Amino acid sequence: MKQVIEGSHAVSEAVRLAKVQVMSAYPITPQTHIVEALSEYCADGTMNARFLCVESEHSAMAAVIGASSAGVRTFTATSSQGLALMHELLHWAAAARLPIVMAEVNRALAPGWNIWMDQTDSLAQRDTGWIQLYCEDGQEVLDTTLQAYRLAEAINLPVMVVMDAFFLSHTFEPVDVPDQELVDRFLPPFSPRIEINTSDPFAIGQMAPPNVYMEMRHDIQKAMELVPGIFTGVEQEFTKIFSRTYGPVEKVLCNDAEIIMVVTGTAASTCREVISDLRSKDEKVGMLKLKMFRPFPTDLIREYLGRAKKIAVVDRNFSFGASGIFAQEIRAALCNNNTHPPVFGYIAGLGGRDVTPEILSEIYWKTKNSPILENESVWVGLLD
Amino acid sequence: MAAKQKHAEQIPLFISRSNISTEINKTGSWRFVRPKYHEKTAPCSAACPAGEDIARIEMLSNQGRYSDALKTILLENPFPSVCGRVCFHPCETVCNRAGLDDPVAIHDLERFIGDTADGDELKLTPKKLPENGKTVCIVGAGPSGLSAGYFLSQLGYVCDIYEAQSEPGGILRWGIPGYRLPNAVVASEIRRIINFGVKIICNTPVTQDFLEKAKVRYHAFFIGCGYGRSLKMNIPGENMALDGLEFLNSLRDGKIEPINGTAAVIGGGNTAIDVARSLVRLGAAATLIYRRRKQDMPAFKAEVEMAVKEGVKIKELFSPIRIKEDAGEYVLSLQLMKTSDMKTDGGRVRVIPDGKAIRHLRVQKIFTAIGAEPSASWQFPPGEHTGTLHLSHCTLTGNNPPFLYGGDLTNPIKSVTDAIASGKQAAMAIDIFFNQGRHAVENGLSFCLVGKGPALSMERYMGGKRSVRDSHIVSYGDINIDYFSMAGRVKTASIEVNHRIRSFDEIEATFTISQAMEETRRCFNCGICNACDNCRIFCPEIAVILQDSERRINLDYCKGCGICVFECPRNAMGLEEES
Amino acid sequence: MTRLNIPDVDYMYAGHVGCPGCGATIAMRFALKALGDKTIVVIPACCWGVIAGPYPQSSLKVPILQTAFATAGATASGLRAALDMKGDSETTVMAWAGDGGTFDIGIQALSGAVERNEDIIYVCYDNEAYMNTGVQRSSATPFGTRTTTTPGKGWKKTRKKNMVEILAAHRIPYAATASIAYPEDMIQKFEKALRMKGGTRFLHVFATCPTGWRIPSEMSVKIARLAVQSNVFPLYEVTDGVDYTINIKGYRPASDYLKVQGRFKHLTDEDFEQIQNMVDEDWGVLLLKTSRSQKS
Secondary structure, X not given: OEEEEEHHHHHHHHHHHOOOOEEEEOOOOOOHHHHHHHHHHHHOOOOOOEXXXXXXXXXXXXXXXXXXHOOXXXXXXXXXXXXXXXXXXXXXXXXXXXXXXXXEEXXXXXXXXXXXXXXXXXXXXXXXXXXXXXOOOHHHHHHHHXXXXXXXXXXXXXXXXXXXXXXXOOOEEEEEOOOXXXXXXXXXXXXXXXXXXXXXXXXXXXXXXXXXXXXXXXXXXXXXXXXXXXXXXXXXXXHHHHOOOOOOEEEEOOOOOOEEEEEOOOHHHHHHHHHHHHHHOOOOEEEEEEOEEEOOOHHHHHHHHOOOOEEEEEEOOOOOOOOOHHHHHHHHHHHOOOOOOOEEEEEOOHHHOOOOHHHHXXXXXXXXXXXXXXXXXXXXXXXX | OHHHHHXXXXXXXXXXXXXXXXXXOOHHHHOOEEEEEOOEEOHHHHHOOOOXXXXXXXXHHHOOOHHHHHHHHHHHOOOHHHHHHHOXXXXXXXXXXXXXXXXXXXXXXXXXXXXXXXXXXXXXOOOOOOOOOOEEEEEOOOHHHHHHHHHHHHOOOEEEEEOOOOOOOOHHHHOOOOOOOOHHHHHXXXXXHHHHOOEEEOOOOOOHHHHHHHOXXXXXXXXXXXXXXXXXXXXXXXXXOEEHHXXXXXXXXXXXXXXXXXXXXXXXXXXXXXXXXXXXXXXXXXXXXXXXXXHHOOOOHHHHHHHHHOOOEEEEOEEEEEEEEEOOEEEEEEEEEEEEEEEOOOOOEEEEEEEEEEEEXXXXXXXXXXOEEOOOHHXXXXXXXXXXXXXXXXXXXXXXXXXXXXXHHOOOOOOHHHHHHHHHHHHHHHHHHHHHOHHHHHHHHHOOEOOOOOOEOHHHHOOXXXXXXXXXXXXXXXXXXXXXXXXXXXXXXXXXXXXXXXXXXXXXXXXXXXXXXXXXXXXXXXXXXXXXXXXXXXXXXXXXXEEOOEEEEOOOOOOOOOHHHHHOOOOOEEEEEOO | OOOOOOOOOOOEOOOOOOOOOOHHHHHHHXXXXXXXXXXXXXXXXXXXXXXXXXXXXEOEOOOEEEOOHHHHHHHHHHHHHHHHHOOOOOOEEEEEEOOHHHHHOOHHHHHHHHHOOOOOEEEEEEOOOEOOOOXXXXXXXXXXXXXXXXXXXXXXXXXXXXXXXXXXXXOOOEEEEEEOOOHHHHHHHHHHHHXXXXXXXXXXXXXXXXXXXXXXXXXXXXXXXXXXXXXXXXXXXXXXXXXXEEOOOOOOOHHHHHOOOHHHOOOOXXXXXXXXXXXXXXXXXXXXXXXHHHHO
């Protein structure tokens, strides 16, 4: 049923529909509305679940790791500092191969304190082994959260569902909140592969000496390599029931584009408008919305971006001493391709700064009019 | 549909998940020292002249296994109820428990076991070897002769004991008063020996002539006839004094008549004390006269104290010089004595007359008990010369047949338990003599010593479990005191002094079962395993295994940390270097 | 003959890699004897993380969930929640952490779990330093100790934290100290903790470390006993954070305990006196609290 709800509640509705059993979280703006809604659902019995109000994000992740190890469906949510604090355990959850789903609200890292949109927090965790899926709007958030459970439980890897702080989390949009019965058709009860129990005792997390550690790590990558295929299958089933689809990437007018703009999150919505406007002025421009960041869709990037003349990547994040992170990964993907058009990296919208149509337009024109790259990264919209 | 699909596929899922037991690691290879169960000798058992396995006896009693405890005593001593009343308990003097609070009441406990344990007696006496066709002639059915008969019988010899008196027992039956040793107790324990297969022929005094003739019938002889003749004072008027030994004999024969007035008893040994205390019970006021100091008296200290409590007066440092009669009474003249710096050959303090000081004591009766000696010349054991083997508790002479002298005739300490030790030693000596030859006797006996000896163990002689026990004597410092808390010694109930002296009834009661349990709990069980399970409980490697009530170390896993040995409360374990 | 109050069953295997004389392994043996096989043990980084056995081995017959250093309290909470949601009220969750994972890096998660009154048994086996990483000091290291991070003249000049008191202030339903030298007492306390389902139970177990304390391995249990006998590590229980019961009253001077350990070898008679005063002071406070409990 279509409801006008904020992005946070798109998450909480999905978690409710997924019949999650154990949740644990620590409040941090702008994730708070998610956990507050879930707490209410637990208190009034809407959800048959336990919500552990832990004393830090590190403990929140530890708690869901503990719960997931016993074979129940789990959920947590965080942002920024909280995600950073969890870092050690993000590695742990992935290497322990636990199908945890986490809602991550992209928020700037301190100091100075900044509660607004910035992608550096989630991208700084790209090495941890979590699947990362970036969402553009409330509907996508709800749908992706449901799909995340199917995906996580199919491959035993944790999934991070990422959304913009405030632009998505606190923005009200019409969202189709499906009926429980439909969701049950899509998402059956959890059937865990890892389930610690006293009837068949085993130990998990033992010391792994050099003769086995590398093989265990290799299996994580082998599982990651299966993700795109599984995701496609999951989406197909989702589409059959809900008639919506997203894809690991979405290409808009890329086939004959000379310049392709790569965007993620809510900026993708803005970009659609800018592309449309530019096309009306006969500019050969296209947009690639990147949803799946981990595993990185190298094949699709090569296929969809390889034919363009120039690539303009919009990064609302930065890896200091290097470049914008999406740009970095796209450059790496194109490096060994037959064709590797120059990748122009643009840094915009950090710390809650808006990415306006004007900024995206500026990025297009800069890309078109620059014969070569002046810098690896161009910071757009600076006020100094 | 979707759920089945998930697990139909195998996904790469190699994680650190374990369920193989660590038992595949044989951590025993870490070891450089190795623990072992290594029982050692308790000091009490080494001090006991009969070498009883006391630590084990108390352990069994504490477990409620009174029959097994009695069985263990009977391996080394056929007279538990007797010794539990008359032994001077050297075991208690060396008891390690004294280091914490009081020595264990071993003496009272032996009496308890002897009196209490029931069950088929034939099952409790030791297993006998088959008869070997040899016979032994034993002279005197006192404690040494009876013990010799008991142990020889166990070893397969047929024994005849010749006894001059009308009933067997020697000093047990005819010397020690009833308040110390009731007749019924003596009779019961002698009956056990008779049932064991020893023949006693009473009313048959042995002469030298008899012995000569008996040489053709018997393969060996044991002379245990004790001291039958009292020593003389050699003072004027001696004939007016009564013989203490004869007096005790007649009391034991049932001739109990009251004696009024005062009586003097001359002497300082156990016999003198027995006479004095008996006189008190007959109504007399008794005074003991001893030529040395009270602390020099050879009588057992406990006996002297009991006598004093019962009203016996002791005049020390007085020596009788003359007895005169005067108007139906006796006047005993006593020379005052004093100690000198020199000592006698025996190491006792020397006393000399203190000037011309003389006291006179007027009494109704005078008794002498200054010592005794064998009553016939053939009873004296031979002195040191070639051909004679002087063992700690008997003397072996002759070859065909061998003659052994034992009991009071040879023992430096004239006690019942030493007499029993004598009989045992003689039995073992005879057996080694016949099996291996005279030359092997001393060496053969040395393997049976308890601790450093001189006590011998028949169980060791027979190759029982005790034969592997280490002779190292456990000291107080060897005990892990952490496992014991202070607890006072349990005291038996006893008749109040004023009631005591009205009859010849036993003064102390036997322990009750609960008293025995409380007291045996105090025993450290020095050097032997009492299955307390500390070793098994504390082992970090779970490498102590209990199988069929026996503990052993699982050497596959033992890392040699030594906790088991250190936490053994009673030093029943040891560590040795890993080879 | 076996001891009546000590269950004659083990849920631990031989062949583990604990040092000879390791008190922590003795502690686990006793704990599991009391708790039985319906137990899942949560182990953060500590000596037991290694003693649990490298892949593919396990030294316990019950399941183990190893977890990151700081997280014992939180992981155990999550595990408990999951078991409850599955309808399993029989299985006990026991967090088994060292002093580091309890007093220092793990204190936050423990405090959180206790404040939420999670239905778990949290056990700290205390060998008074970071032993697994080579004997560095923790806040459980007592005053006077030399460790590799408090070496030489820099021996630890601050007192040991009192974790039982910290948790008593949380109004924890049950907190108690226990010692490997007193097996019956320890097992009884674990059995009591097992029965008190529904809230958090904390057991502070004194676990000798011969390696780190520089004592011969055979004295492992003896040292633990000396600690109790000298009131350095008193055995007591606190119920609901206010009712105190002392189990054993000590009588020895603290120096009896200190002078037989290499880690205290450098202490002088003045130091012994100072330590004795601290022990007496703490003991005095404990006596006060106990007498106050008895009055109410």
